[in-house]
Amino acid sequence: MNAVNTWNSTQHFWLIILGFFVAFVPRFVPLMLFTKREIPEWFNEWMKFVPVSLFTALVVKDIFIDSKTYAFTMTGKLPEMIAAVIVIIVAYRTRSMAISVVAGLVAVFLLSLAFGGL
Amino acid sequence: MSKRTRSPKQVVDPNEPAWKTTLRVSMPLNISYIPIGLACGILLHAAGFNTLLTGLVSILIFSGGAQFLIATMLTINSPLLSIVLMLFFLELRYALLSSSLSPYLRGKSTRFLFLFAVSLNDENYAVNYLKFATDKKWTPHDALHVEHYSLLFWTVSNLIGSLIGSAIKIDLGVVNFALTALFLYMIVMQLKNRITVLIALVAAFFAVVFMCWTKSTIGLVISTLVASFIGFLLESTLRKRLPESHWLWKLRTHAGEPSESDGNE
Numbered sequence: 097m098n099a100v101n102t103w104n105s106t107q108h109f110w111l112i113i114l115g116f117f118v119a120f121v122p123r124f125v126p127l128m129l130f131t132k133r134e135i136p137e138w139f140n141e142w143m144k145f146v147p148v149s150l151f152t153a154l155v156v157k158d159i160f161i162d163s164k165t166y167a168f169t170m171t172g173k174l175p176e177m178i179a180a181v182i183v184i185i186v187a188y189r190t191r192s193m194a195i196s197v198v199a200g201l202v203a204v205f206l207l208s209l210a211f212g213g214l
Numbered sequence: 215m216s217k218r219t220r221s222p223k224q225v226v227d228p229n230e231p232a233w234k235t236t237l238r239v240s241m242p243l244n245i246s247y248i249p250i251g252l253a254c255g256i257l258l259h260a261a262g263f264n265t266l267l268t269g270l271v272s273i274l275i276f277s278g279g280a281q282f283l284i285a286t287m288l289t290i291n292s293p294l295l296s297i298v299l300m301l302f303f304l305e306l307r308y309a310l311l312s313s314s315l316s317p318y319l320r321g322k323s324t325r326f327l328f329l330f331a332v333s334l335n336d337e338n339y340a341v342n343y344l345k346f347a348t349d350k351k352w353t354p355h356d357a358l359h360v361e362h363y364s365l366l367f368w369t370v371s372n373l374i375g376s377l378i379g380s381a382i383k384i385d386l387g388v389v390n391f392a393l394t395a396l397f398l399y400m401i402v403m404q405l406k407n408r409i410t411v412l413i414a415l416v417a418a419f420f421a422v423v424f425m426c427w428t429k430s431t432i433g434l435v436i437s438t439l440v441a442s443f444i445g446f447l448l449e450s451t452l453r454k455r456l457p458e459s460h461w462l463w464k465l466r467t468h469a470g471e472p473s474e475s476d477g478n479e
Binding site: 102107108109113114115116119122123126127130142143147148155156158159165166179197200205 | 245250253264267270271274277280283290291297298302303304305308309311313315316319320324327328330331334337387388389390391392393395397398399402404405410413414418420422425426428429433437438441442443445446449
């Protein structure tokens, strides 16, 4: 993974500004609306499943999808796969974000070394 | 909002100034932001962001997931529109967080709501929601203080990460896994009943299908919308037709069956 991005700082700046708006609107609009009226139930029920669906899709992209060809791979990222199982167990046991992330980083680092050395 | 009474369990000076109280409440969150902020700063540096812009993105977007996503998508050279769309769908979940906090913020000025929304994120939401629910003395201003403390720790950690990122050479594949681990953690925290586990599997399946089909990260957006809508339909149908269904059972919070749903699609 040595792909270096070719964007310049001006492009990064505009990305941040656009990113600010798409991050800000979902945080602000419901606050403005619902400090005055009730939340529509069906919307709430639908949105409830968005985080789990999105995070799962992102994890699948990181572990099972080749970042260049977008082809499905079962074996291309073995260290990440094993580390993912470790993270799930650690997250479930500790309920701590920091410990889960650090455990995942240590696991994937050691596993990459182990598999790289074969 | 200077005087507050304390629950008897806590041994805290009753005259503790408000800034100290909110700092104490936010400290576990602040500490856990340090390693993740460092990793995020290093990753953004590796993706080509300079230190100034890393500070700016930490303040303006202030979302670990979003900043990791930006770094990842830049390293795979995604187009601007694709990144912004992904950010939008990633940040859409904040609509839920701010919806559920709104009962506690009734009657606040638009200016206050603006400030509150700007620095709201997953983690300070969790802290504040718990405080609002359990501590009657917890005010919207206290909540805003917690947000600002976490923002401060997050931004400084990102800046330091960006600076040491210039000095050290890192394996991007390894640091990038911080993102994967963060999302895995969030999935585990989301798994509340059996339907959620099923929907995680459905989302994993659709993510593969739509990403292989579209050859782009827009597949993530489509699969998210489809999977979450299936979850919504499934749950409301079950609630209506089969309210006793075991799919609605809650998962035990500790021990028992762990959520191995995502590592092994």
